[in-house]
Amino acid sequence: MRERGRTRRLLGLGTRTGGAVLKMRLGGQSDWRALGEALFEGLSELKGPAMKLAQIMAQWDDLLPPELVEELARLQRQAEPMPWTEIRRTLDAQYDDLDGVFASVEPRPFASASMGQVHRAVTREGDTVVLKVQYPGLDQVLEDDLVQLRRLMRLGRWLRVPQARLDALFEELAASLRGELDYRAEAKALVRYRARYAHLASLVIPEPLPALCGPRVLAMRYVPGTPLRELETSDDATRQRIATTLADWLTEELFTFGELHADPHAGNFAADDQGRLVIYDLGAVIPVPPERLAAMLRLLEATLAADPMAMDSAMRALGGRQGEGAPLALYQEAAAAVAPLFAPGPRDFGDVRVHRRLRELSPRVWAAMDRLQPPAETLLLSRTLNGHYWNLVRLGARLDMAARARPLMARALA
Structure with a gap:
């Protein structure tokens, strides 16, 4: 029943979005603010791949109407967290004795995203860590959502996009989303990136804790920082230092190592108290x-x-x-x-x-x-x-x- 309800809501949101795009394509005016509010409310609750794709859309600042982008961007910073009881089940499955491993785990997350949320914890040894916990049942939700996404992408034919191209776009998106489900792969990426960019003193990548990681839980040392979006009003020197580090790092990624951090929404970046760029999420890294x-x-x-x-x-x-x-x-x-x-x-x-x-x-x-x-x-x-x-x-x-x-x-x- 829940799956059918989710499908109906996704199809409803998709049809509404497709109608607005078609109306724009034909020269009409759409209420982008109202559409954005509807997408925020629906996808914030549904989470998962649908919310992830909306976050991707929010990064197309130069193509989408600003009213729509503004509402979708809220999904990067205001999404409703999943109840602790459901998150606790994932943690209990990862750690046979959660209370034996951690002295405390904060029930309320300090970050909530599309595929999981982040909880601060303290180990029995007294180390402060963060636990990135995947939403329960996300693997099945992903496959169900991808079925609906393939259907919704047929709306692209209204924009004269050939079916072969739509199929290729779908396969790339599907592969990217599936790749984000295995948190062990992200832990390996963190290790690789920490070694690769150790020479960049202005860059901080949290240390993963392999003994505490699993396919659906990623444990890292806690690195506090001010989110990138909140830096817009900070002092100019800090912003320029962070911007220069970001540009230097991206250049080295692309032209030296042939890879790219593929989830650039602002919530994945921060500045620490020394003015260094912090990269929190390496769940999506693509070869170039x-x-x-x-x-x-x-x-x-x-x-x-x-x-x-x-x-x-x-x-x-x-x-x-x-x-x-x-x-x-x-x-x-x-x-x-x-x-x-x-x-x-x-x-x-x-x-x-x-x-x-x-x-x-x-x-x-x-x-x-x-x-x-x-x-x-x-x-x-x-x-x-x-x-x-x-x-x-x-x-x-x-x-x-x-x-x-x-x-x-x-x-x-x-």
Whole structure:
């Protein structure tokens, strides 16, 4: 009965969302605030993969209406926690004697997300740790939700997205979500990243405690910090230090190790009391093949050269173009919108003029969906980079992107 109720609610929310998108596609006006409120209330209670996908949508600040993004972003910081009695069952299954392992476990979580929530605890040895606990029955919920998601993605045909592309997008999303269910894999990622970036004194990655970890419980040493979203009003020096560390780390991830932290919502990042960047969540790390990175850099190179024909060629190479009639005017406007971020010298990511121009392009992008399509192979990578970009915007970063990008393009395209 609960599964049927969940399915009905998901289908109802999906149909409502699809109707609003279709109305926008046809040139009408939708009440995005009301839709966002409905999605927040429904998905906050349902949790799981549906809520995760809404959090992903909230990172598309440059494509979705701001009223909708604002409501969906609440899912990253205001989601209702699951009752302690249900979480306790997962902990009891992991630790035969919970009270024998821990002197105390705080029943109320200090963080609640889509796939699990985080509780502070103290071991019998007196160490303060955090326990990331997966919601009970999430593996089955995931598979049920994916069935509904495949059905809902058929709405993409209203936007003239071919079925083969929808299927490829679904498979990438499904693989990413399934990969987040095994917390032992995340514990291994924490170990790998701690060793890999030990030379970055401005970066902190919590230490996992393997003896206390399992497939549905991840135990880490407690690292307090101020969430990234709350840094928007902090002093400029702290924000610039955090932004620089974030940019340096992402660059090394991509161009040295061919991986990328693929869950960039702001709740996964913080600043500690020494002004260091803290990365709390490594549940989603994706490989980035060199050839895929090179293809995206060719698009960037063409964009910075304001060469619409080269941009179209790069889009075709990425699999992001189909049909006849390259939208050359749209390419030119996109190049003009992006160019200020890559002008020589430090550029202000908080410059609202840049964001305004990007937002103004959104209706044009939707209107060109018969020719411009999200490349299935780069969907997750593009979405992730977009999310990290908006974290830099929230920090008001001032970075010399020209000095950063040119050597990387030369190296990757050599």
